[in-house]
Amino acid sequence: QSVLTQPPSASGTPGQRVTISCSGSSSNIGSNTVNWYQQLPGTAPKLLIYSNNQRPSGVPDRFSGSKSGTSASLAISGLQSEDEADYYCAAWDDSLNGRGAYVFGTGTKVTVL
Amino acid sequence: QVQLVQSGAEVKKPGASVKVSCKVSGYTLTELSMHWVRQAPGKGLEWMGGFDPEDGETIYAQKFQGRVTMTEDTSTDTAYMELSSLRSEDTAVYYCATASQVRDGMDVWGQGTTVTVSS
Numbered sequence: 001q002s003v004l005t006q007p008p009s010a011s012g013t014p015g016q017r018v019t020i021s022c023s024g025s026s027s028n029i030g031s032n033t034v035n036w037y038q039q040l041p042g043t044a045p046k047l048l049i050y051s052n053n054q055r056p057s058g059v060p061d062r063f064s065g066s067k068s069g070t071s072a073s074l075a076i077s078g079l080q081s082e083d084e085a086d087y088y089c090a091a092w093d094d095s096l097n098g099r100g101a102y103v104f105g106t107g108t109k110v111t112v113l
Numbered sequence: 114q115v116q117l118v119q120s121g122a123e124v125k126k127p128g129a130s131v132k133v134s135c136k137v138s139g140y141t142l143t144e145l146s147m148h149w150v151r152q153a154p155g156k157g158l159e160w161m162g163g164f165d166p167e168d169g170e171t172i173y174a175q176k177f178q179g180r181v182t183m184t185e186d187t188s189t190d191t192a193y194m195e196l197s198s199l200r201s202e203d204t205a206v207y208y209c210a211t212a213s214q215v216r217d218g219m220d221v222w223g224q225g226t227t228v229t230v231s232s
Binding site for chain 1: 158159160163172173175208210215216217219220223225
């Protein structure tokens with residue numbers, strides 16, 4: 001059972017803005033940076049956002065991340081058909097394992113209507 | 114540019130062990146934090162463990178402690194993940210992925226290795 005909670009699904013029409021939430025606790029999001037991954041059907045995950053709001057080279061600027069307290073959000077503006085994928089938040093959790101562990105969110109499936 | 118190439122699909126019987134390899138190119142393995150993540154059919158991502166290059170220790174997720182071993186062959190820049198006492202619930206795609214530090218985002222992923230556990 002994941003310690004990071006996301007809505008199971010989100011949807012929008014092309015051009016719309018979609019936001020995905022990620023709720024955690026003081027031991028993970030509250031004290032560590034958040035990363036977001038995009039997983040297209042049948043492919044390996046891809047790092048989309050790191051350190052809360054940084055985009056790796058090649059990631060379009062319509063993807064943005066933010067963090068406040070023990071929650072984080074991923075926003076997709078100008079939604080495109082190729083954005084239809086599963087999205088996962090993730091962070092290090094200091095309370096697990098004795099010396100910490102990496103945890104993924106429950107995942108959100110984004111559908112482009 | 115770092116690239117990760119994993120070994121091929123495996124079919125194992127319950128109780129057996131599986132060893133998946135992950136060949137690193139474009140970088141030195143010891144300078145990276147190598148993680149292993151799995152994904153059961155239709156399920157989310159699950160972190161299994163990762164190497165912390167700062168202290169040279171491997172951290173295992175509590176769920177897999179005692180059953181998983183992650184090793185590295187620095188002479189060939191190849192990482193390995195061995196999972197023992199396999200059961201049907203271990204049927205999944207297993208990914209290796211690298212980060213700069215153990216707490217950082219994983220920016221390079223292998224293509225995945227499908228492990229099927231079936232009698």
